[in-house]
Amino acid sequence: MFKAITTWLVTYASFVLFFPIAVAIYRRKYMKKELKVMCYYLAFVLIFQLIAIVVSAVFKTNNLPFLHFYTVVEFGIISWFYKEYLGAFLNTKLIYGIFVLFTALAILNVIFVQSIFEYNSYPRGLECLFVVFYAITAYYKIIKSLEIISIEKSPLFWINAGFLFYFAGSLFLFVLGNLILTQDIQLSMLSWAIHACLVALMYVFIGIGLWHSPRQ
Template sequence: MHNLFLLHFYTIIEFAILSMFFRDIIKGKFITGFITCSIFAFTALCIINFVFLQSLDKFNTYTRPIEAIFLIAYSLSYFERESRTDHELSWVNNPVNWMVTGILLYFSGALFQFTFSNVVSVEVSHDIKVLIWNIHATLVLIMYMLFAIGFHKCKN
């Protein structure tokens, strides 16, 4: 069964959940309001995208890169704010650092794949497609491994 249409809805849900995560860990009135507004604006943009621009049977190459850019910016904002505060925990013992690192690595690495998915699916050989998707799978695995380390640190 063709399930590419689910990616359009997954993108909305993923962005909302990860944005709420960042809203909770990045303190500040402005950033909290900005992230909340971005969730609603991004949801509207995604709906406009699949209704008017990119049908549900195409990769959402307009909204996925935008999502990635926002999440990269949130990650960098988190690290910038954390670098200015003193902590009792060392960097490696802070579970959130591991999770944000996973998000930053995954979305930074996958940004160009998100942007060019429709072109790649038509223009390149099967071997190159497999290579690209294997790289993507590796990035996902690394992100999940970093999440697991973060969850393990929460337990301790």
């Protein structure tokens, strides 16, 4: 029973991605600049997942090299999203600098630490820390500026919550990813089932946020 539930979650939780994609298509005329970036993020995730499925299921090839590329591009798009929202509140040069530093460390990790055919746990963990920093900064901007009256109708509030829950919740799993994979199979399945739930929650929150995109 435990194996069946965890396997189902790991296999099908990612299908929740179609919820925010459907909302983005339906509300596409009302997207602000930062929300358009979020649409690019969803499109990228969908394309990557399709490629990963084809490579793994059809060609029976290790798809972990794609994850190294995915991590850098994902962080780049998320950084772009926060740059558009935070604007002058957080120095743009700092956001660019963090992305360049992250990319350099991810490349060095492949060359000297973790093979391209190995799970890139260190860059994934570092990405979590940076995104959590952006999310907390975004909430601080909301509180300090008092620019939102009905916070539950704010697209940024929901999208930011999705990123915060996912990346903060996944930090432990990403950092210890390779260790968990080599331990008890039930522990590994439970960990990835929890990760699948966090992914689904993030997609739901992004979908809710896009739904609240204001009419222009």
